[in-house]
Amino acid sequence: MIEANTRDFRAATLALCLGSAMIFANLHVVQSLLPTFAQQFHLTELEASWSLTITILTLGLSLLVYGPLSDALGRKPIMVVTMTGVVLTTLALSQVESYGALLWLRGLQGLFLGGLPAIAIAYMGDEFTRKAVVVAVGVYISANSLGGVTGRMVGGFVGEHFGWAAAFGAMGVLSAVLLVVFVWLLPKSQNFHAKPLHPRHIVQDMHGHLRNPVLLAAYLIAGGNFMIFLNQYSYITFVLAAAPYHLSPHALGLLFLTYLSGTLAAAFSGRITQYFSAPVGMAVGILLLMGGSLLTLIPNLYAIVWGFMVSSLGFFLTHSLASSWVSHHALRARASASSLYLVFYYMGASVGGFVLAPFWAWAGWLGVVVGSLLVYSLTLGCSVWLSVKFTATRDVGNKA
Known part of the structure; x- marks a missing residue:
């Protein structure tokens, strides 16, 4: 088991925090762009908010699946696969031209976004000692909110100067870098025991x-x-x-x-x-x-x-x-x-x-x-x- 304040603890906690920040940055990147969507696609305020609503909806539904699935198939593989899906859908969003296509991709992205939030704490429970879990969870939750702030600021800054499509492109590149770091830092599961579904x-x-x-x-x-x-x-x-x-x-x-x-x-x-x-x-x-x-x-x-x-x-x-x-x-x-x-x-x-x-x-x-x-x-x-x-x-x- 990984003890607090060890090299593996710091690497695993940093990996999960960066992964969490990446997930919530992608979820919330559209929120500062809602008036831009409304103006460019001639939408009402409610219609513009669908770009966030549909992603949250599919993310929430996916949480019912990933937890039990990770009990059977393992923690890290599912987190890596779903985070890869997030990167690919974000890059694809930078290429769309219609609001309908944007909504479809955001809905699909929500299914990938649920992977890490559903599994991260379970990974800690498998690999960390009880004391280490308490420390790591507090830092992890803070990373959730920091990721949301980062996504909104990236969306607002890049969207204002280069357009909303460029905001998705920048977020996709940043997410790809964070994914590589996540895979490199996160230790393989040593104490995971598969359970039948x-x-x-x-x-x-x-x-x-x-x-x-x-x-x-x-x-x-x-x-x-x-x-x-x-x-x-x-x-x-x-x-x-x-x-x-x-x-x-x-x-x-x-x-x-x-x-x-x-x-x-x-x-x-x-x-x-x-x-x-x-x-x-x-x-x-x-x-x-x-x-x-x-x-x-x-x-x-x-x-x-x-x-x-x-x-x-x-x-x-x-x-x-x-x-x-x-x-x-x-x-x-x-x-x-x-x-x-x-x-x-x-x-x-x-x-x-x-x-x-x-x-x-x-x-x-x-x-x-x-x-x-x-x-x-x-x-x-x-x-x-x-x-x-x-x-x-x-x-x-x-x-x-």
């Missing part, structure tokens, strides 16, 4: 998780929060690209630096549970999401940026606590419970554009904030219910 058992485990209200509440929190948080970024790009802000794609890419406040929140989320229960921490995070959303209603660029920083802080705090909650409270098959959490997480994001579209049509950004607060109220209710449930269970345990 049992689809019936997989379905039974999933059904059991969905019938567990403690897990289901966390799934709804994950799906509802990401539904709003991610798609707020999509809609705000149209606000900031128009009067009175007139931000360029490059400047819109810089907006996503607000994610970095969430990176810090994820890193410190574990300490919060020393003072509060995880459900209380989730509720605090959702209240921050609501407060950040309200702050963006001030018609000032700095206020909008601060609003998104507060929202990012709240989102990643809640996300970190909810994902850990699922891992700790799954009665069995923890890996599939975590996979199902990610499915809800990405499925929520994939429908968020449609959920907020009527509110956008009704009252623009004010409508988006109203719709956001309604959904956040539901996820806040779930966190409060979990808190009450957790307190009641703890009190019963103490009396016993």
Whole structure:
């Protein structure tokens, strides 16, 4: 087993972080380009957002497949094959001329993008000691958000100066380099033991998780929060690209630096549970999401940026606590419970554009904030219910 702070640990952790950054950069590269797509292909805001929505949808669906498949076929081979698919589809995207072709390729790309997120932590569990896993997972999650920021900034900068097709070309070349480094750095599996595929058992485990209200509440929190948080970024790009802000794609890419406040929140989320229960921490995070959303209603660029920083802080705090909650409270098959959490997480994001579209049509950004607060109220209710449930269970345990 690989110990923390050894040469193999550093190589494997760096490889997985670079791979994660590559995946999420490719996923989010289009987000700062949405106004450009709308203008060039004569699309509505909702239609332009499909370039992100369809990728998130297919990524989420693929998570149901790669975990069990890697149990039978191995971790590293599937990660390498799917990452190669990401590189090829990104390069192909730089050559398309129609929006329809772009959507087809983005949908296909989503199927490849799910490979590494579904398997990376399982690889750590196979090869790392328990102490090393705790250290590596925190760094890995930070790489997820940094990859998303990088992709949006590359898309915005290259898209503004050389066109959206060149943005895909640059991302494809960068991804190819990261893939080569990933293959070179990541050690071969030494402790992997193949397990036969049992689809019936997989379905039974999933059904059991969905019938567990403690897990289901966390799934709804994950799906509802990401539904709003991610798609707020999509809609705000149209606000900031128009009067009175007139931000360029490059400047819109810089907006996503607000994610970095969430990176810090994820890193410190574990300490919060020393003072509060995880459900209380989730509720605090959702209240921050609501407060950040309200702050963006001030018609000032700095206020909008601060609003998104507060929202990012709240989102990643809640996300970190909810994902850990699922891992700790799954009665069995923890890996599939975590996979199902990610499915809800990405499925929520994939429908968020449609959920907020009527509110956008009704009252623009004010409508988006109203719709956001309604959904956040539901996820806040779930966190409060979990808190009450957790307190009641703890009190019963103490009396016993």
